Amino acid sequence: MKAPPSLPLLSANKVDAGYGHVRVLEKVSIDVRQGRIVVLVGRNGAGKSTLLRALSGLNRPTSGTITFDRRDITGARPNAIVGAGLLHVAEGRRLFRRQSVTDNIELGRYGLRLTEQEHDRRVNRIHELFPILQEKRDLPAGSLSGGQQQMLAIAQAMMREPKLLMLDEPSLGLAPVLVDQVLAAILSLRAQGVAILLVxxxxxxxxxIADDAYVMQNGRVIAGGLAADIAAGDALQAAFMGEHGTPDHSGPRWSVS
Ligand SMILES: Nc1ncnc2c1ncn2[C@@H]1O[C@H](COP(=O)(O)OP(=O)(O)OP(=O)(O)O)[C@@H](O)[C@H]1O
Ligand SMILES: [Mg+2]
Structure with a gap:
């Protein structure tokens, strides 16, 4: 069932989460609406990956609620959350480098029963989105460029036709031209109706490229709104300054062009 436009697809409400007794997230609230690209920014250690882990059920929230597609998924198991249509492509590309591009895409449907027709429809959709993966379908994944490997990681997730895809630093370690390709792929996903939560x-x-944005600092959301407003506001600068008012080495990495 699709959420009506007035209801966010994903909603985190005052979520606390961490690792063992270490609390990382403090009362984090974010919304992702249907068909939107939402970007999450903040310096190293701000809690961005921890938030994605909490949303995908890897780190159980100690307080607060998470709803996805009208269901309460607070504390749900990762499998159940994937089944509901919320997928997480974690930091770093987890591919089987010696196996072919096609085999890696097929791994994405692990545990799913698809009719042949449905299977082919999904593969065609992926090939439409990433023609290079069709071209290189028989080559080992390890022979692809970094950007192509990132596309393959996204393609793997696409086999499950997620409603919302969470991507943790898909541009990590990529040359600028490949970053462009990955960002263009994210725009194509949105055009296909997939909502994106991007770190x-x-x-x-x-x-x-984002519609909406949240800025995180020390485990909290310090600003949120339209991406254009966040880009023009003060919160970004505050989040990326060191404690003594000097720029932190950790970023942001501004584009060259
Ligand atoms: N497995 C873990 N066990 C304990 N603490 C952790 C663990 N992973 C992360 N942390 C801590 O949680 C805090 C938030 O880390 P997190 O990885 O969520 O930040 P991030 O915003 O994703 O940073 P980066 O930009 O470096 O990826 C940090 O203080 C980090 O040291
Ligand atoms: Mg991270």
């Missing part, structure tokens, strides 16, 4: 260190670039 990205290429802050300026990410804000350009």
């Amino acid at each position: 990205e260190q290429m802050v300026e670039r990410a804000l350009e």
Whole structure:
């Protein structure tokens, strides 16, 4: 069932989460509406990955609620959350480098029963989105460029036709031209109706393609709103300044062009 436009697809409400007794997230609230690209920015250690882990059920919230597609998924198991249509492509590309591109895409449907027709429809959709993966379908995943490997990681997730895809630093370690390709792929996903929650260190670039944005600092959300407003506001600068008012080495990495 689709959420009506007035209801966010994903809603985190005052979520606390961490690791063992270490509390990282403090009363984090964010919304992701249907068909939107939402970017999450903040310096290293701000809690961005921890938030994605809490949303995907890897870190159980100690307080607060998470709803997805009208269901309460607070404390649900990762499998159940994936089944509901919320997928998480974690930091770093987890591919089987020696196996072919096609085999890696097929791994994405692990545990799913698809008719042949449905299977082919999904593969065709992926090939439409990433023609390069069709071209290189028989080559080992390890022979792809970094950007293509990132596309393959996204393609793997696409086999499950997520309603919302969470991407943790998909541009990590990529040359600028490949970053462009990955960001373009994210725009194509949105055009296909997939909502995106994106964690990205290429802050300026990410804000350009995003609809909405949240700024995190020390485990809290310090600002949220339209990406254009966040790009023009003060919160970004505050979040990326060191404690003594000096720029922190951790970023953001502004684009060259
Ligand atoms: N497995 C873990 N066990 C304990 N503490 C952790 C663990 N992973 C992360 N942390 C701590 O949680 C805090 C938030 O880390 P997190 O990885 O969520 O930040 P981030 O915003 O994703 O940073 P980066 O930009 O470096 O990826 C940090 O203080 C970090 O040291
Ligand atoms: Mg991280």
